[in-house]
Amino acid sequence: MPFDTKNESNHLVVSVDEARLDASIAENFKDYLFNHIDQDASDMVIDLSVVRFMDSSGLGVLVSALKKMDGKSKIKLAGAQPAVLDLFHLTSMDKLFSILPTVTEAIEEK
Amino acid sequence: MEILVVEDARDQRMMLTRLLTKQGFQVYEAADGLEALAMIHDHRGIRFVVSDWMMPGMDGIELCKTIRATDFHRYIYFVLLTGNSDEEAVVEGINGGADDFLKKPVDFNELQARLNAGNRIIELKAALEAKIDAIETDLKSAADTQAQLLCDPAQLGNVAFNWYFKPSRFLGGDMFGYHELGDGHICFYQLDVAGHGIPSALLSFSLNHILCDDQHGNVVKEVLDTPPYVRGRAPDQVLSRLNEQFQAKAESMLYFSMAYGLINNETGAVSIALAGHPPPLWVRKTSASIEVLPIAGVPIGMMPGMSYSTESLQLAPGDRLFLYSDGLTECENREGEMFGEDRLKSMLKESITKDLGLVVNHFEDSIRDWSGSEVFEDDVTFLLLEWNP
Numbered sequence: 001m002p003f004d005t006k007n008e009s010n011h012l013v014v015s016v017d018e019a020r021l022d023a024s025i026a027e028n029f030k031d032y033l034f035n036h037i038d039q040d041a042s043d044m045v046i047d048l049s050v051v052r053f054m055d056s057s058g059l060g061v062l063v064s065a066l067k068k069m070d071g072k073s074k075i076k077l078a079g080a081q082p083a084v085l086d087l088f089h090l091t092s093m094d095k096l097f098s099i100l101p102t103v104t105e106a107i108e109e110k
Numbered sequence: 111m112e113i114l115v116v117e118d119a120r121d122q123r124m125m126l127t128r129l130l131t132k133q134g135f136q137v138y139e140a141a142d143g144l145e146a147l148a149m150i151h152d153h154r155g156i157r158f159v160v161s162d163w164m165m166p167g168m169d170g171i172e173l174c175k176t177i178r179a180t181d182f183h184r185y186i187y188f189v190l191l192t193g194n195s196d197e198e199a200v201v202e203g204i205n206g207g208a209d210d211f212l213k214k215p216v217d218f219n220e221l222q223a224r225l226n227a228g229n230r231i232i233e234l235k236a237a238l239e240a241k242i243d244a245i246e247t248d249l250k251s252a253a254d255t256q257a258q259l260l261c262d263p264a265q266l267g268n269v270a271f272n273w274y275f276k277p278s279r280f281l282g283g284d285m286f287g288y289h290e291l292g293d294g295h296i297c298f299y300q301l302d303v304a305g306h307g308i309p310s311a312l313l314s315f316s317l318n319h320i321l322c323d324d325q326h327g328n329v330v331k332e333v334l335d336t337p338p339y340v341r342g343r344a345p346d347q348v349l350s351r352l353n354e355q356f357q358a359k360a361e362s363m364l365y366f367s368m369a370y371g372l373i374n375n376e377t378g379a380v381s382i383a384l385a386g387h388p389p390p391l392w393v394r395k396t397s398a399s400i401e402v403l404p405i406a407g408v409p410i411g412m413m414p415g416m417s418y419s420t421e422s423l424q425l426a427p428g429d430r431l432f433l434y435s436d437g438l439t440e441c442e443n444r445e446g447e448m449f450g451e452d453r454l455k456s457m458l459k460e461s462i463t464k465d466l467g468l469v470v471n472h473f474e475d476s477i478r479d480w481s482g483s484e485v486f487e488d489d490v491t492f493l494l495l496e497w498n499p
Contacts, residue, residue, distance in 0.1 A: 023305065023488075030363065055440065055488075056304045056386075056409070060363040063412045067360035091367075091386035092406045096413055 003032045009107050012040055015047040021058035029058075033065040041073055045106040049079030054087055066096060074098070078106040111229070112153060114138045116146040116161035116173065117191075126160065129218055143168025143176070150182060157232055158225060160189045160212070163199070171206045178207035185235050187228040191216065249308075253281050256311060259318050261287050263467070266296050267375035272466040273493045274474050282489030283310030283366070284435050285318045291331055291342040294375055297321075300493050301368040302387065302435040304409075313364050317352075329355075345370045345383035346418035349410065353385070353418075358411040365411040369433050378425035378497045383418045385410045388436050388451075393458050395428035400455045425497045430466075432458055437488035443480050466494055 002018040002025070014033065018025060036044070046062065048054075066075050076098040080088060088099055100106040113135045117123035120141075127137045138153060140146035142165045150156050159177070163170040174188050190208040192199055200211055209231070210224050256277070263272040271288050283303030290296050299321060303310040320329055327333035329351050332341045343351070348370050358364040369390055371382035382390065386409030392401040403423070408416045425431075434454070441449045457476060461469045477490060 026305075026363070034360075056302070056365070056367065056436065057363070059409075060304045060365050063365065064358075064360045064363050066413075067358075090389070090404070090406055092408045092416075095408055095416065 001028070001032065003029065005036060007042075008045075008103075011043050011045050011107050012036060013045045013047060013103055013107075015050070017050055019050060019052045020054075021048070021051045021061075022053065022055040023057040026057035026061050030061045030064055033061065034068055037065060037068050043074045043076070044069075045076045045078050045103055047078050047103050048084055049081070049103075051084055052081055054084045059087060059091060059093070062093075063096065076100060076106040076109060078103045111157070112136045112138065112155035113158040113160065113225075114140060114146060114149055114153075114156050116140045116143065116159060116165070116170065118142055118162060118165040122162075126216065129221075133222065142166060143170070143173035146173055147176060147180075150177065150186065154182075154184070156186070157184060158187050158189070158228060160191065160221070162191045162214075163193065163203075171203060171208075174203070174206045174208050185232060187232055189221075189224060189228065249279075249281055252308070252311060253277060256281065256315065259285070259315065261289070264288070266290055268378075268497055268499045269296050269373055269375065270466055270496045270498065271298070271493065272470045272495075274470050274491065276486055276490045278306050278437070278486050278488050278490075281307055281311040282491075283314045284437070284489035284491040285314040286433070286491060286493045287318060287322055288493075288495070289322065290375075291372075292340045293331075293338050293342055295342045295372045296375060297330055297342060297370070297372050298433075298493065298495060299368060299370045300387070300433045300435065300491065301366050301410075302437070302489065302491070303366040304363060306488070309362070309364060313356075313366070317356075317366070320352075320355075342372050344420050345372060345381050346420040349383050349385045349407065349418040350416065353408075353410045353416050354414060356411045357414055365409045367409045367436075371431070373425070373495070373497065376499070378427070378429070378499065380423050380425055380431065381420050382423070383407065383420045385416075385418060388434055388439060390434075391432040391455065391458060392423065392425075393430035393432060393462060394426065395430075395462060396426055398459065398462055400458050402451070402455075427498055428496065430458075430494060430496045432492060432494050434492035435489060437486065437490040438477065438492055440488060441477060441481050441486060441490060444482050449477065449480055466496055469494060 004015050006013050078100050098109055115123055115126045118141050123139055130137045138149050140149050144167055161170040170190050177186050188208050189210045190203045191212050191214050193214050286300040288298035303313045324330045330348055367386040369384050369387040373380045384405040385407040389402045389404040405421050407418045439449050439451050
């Protein structure tokens, strides 16, 4: 599994160790996130610093996780590279998520 | 049931043949691997091979590997005869693709039991193949239905439309269309449902239906009491209405990106809104330049209450708009490089004086050459329109 989690300052930090977050791993990633959301209600930071390319399916997983949270906790996105930031911009993801340069800043953000 | 016995020792071959024939098998014989391959080619009923390991020429393990590497349009169940119970030999045999093993001298009851086991596997595989055939037939007929939903290339008033559409495998989530609204405007749209296959295609079918056949004025137009009795809704309104109607459940991930625009037939004024769709390209004839329309917006179905923005632009005679789905720019060549927006822009610039139909053909050839394949990983769609009063 190219996903890992750790707890840090009341946040669940999920890291994606995969250069492409696309349709080929979207289902696995969704199941992984949904499992954690079912077990743990803390705010989540998704560390995307390794991801160089994300497609609409990858984006769909992030939004599905947000829907699954149902407003009970927050999801923050950290470390997005330029191509991923372009996608976030095109799809106005700043309306749905806090998008921060690093995991540390994401944890500190209120 | 047809079976092939491969054994270089004539007496042992004849003994096996005699025993298997008695059990009702139709038996073919080969003295080495090469002869066996020819037999399997010629006799399409052969589903079982019982082969000795050590043989001159091509031995049993090579025969097995060659069978696995060749497409005979059927599964060949391969039983390898081993002279010893050497574990390494068994590992080599399994790695070579053998299904089962039998120690020599052959115990006939054991051979019979192993062939029965093999038969169960062959029958399971045949049942599975029949089911897959049925699913593929259904997918093909759904793909035909999808093709029938697409608009033909057309001239609507002063606006010419042409397009290219290539679904990934059989079915895709891309859809597009254009029609006159009856208030002097022509609407045009393109959308891309995330994911592939039946769920995505079904959503794109139903969206197409809603956008084309909006008699009650729920989405693309308002019905008025006075002439012209109908008025196209502003593109951002169309997108927010769709967004309220098509909120996806978290599990389904059925979101879609969309571009929706209106063009005034007489004036060439265009208004357009985007929901997470790749930015359309404006091909300006007089300056021979390409302008990107980077209009941001949340894809539809992700979150209720989203608002969208409508951008306005004024086409000059001969100007074109190029709308596409991300399958086009994200299409990779064999080295894993994406087609990209820059390549698209220069192609549009080079083809500025060509007919729409020729541009479409040229793009189709280019993208196929780029991918080096007839089958694309994602739907590849684009829509090209030109205003010429």
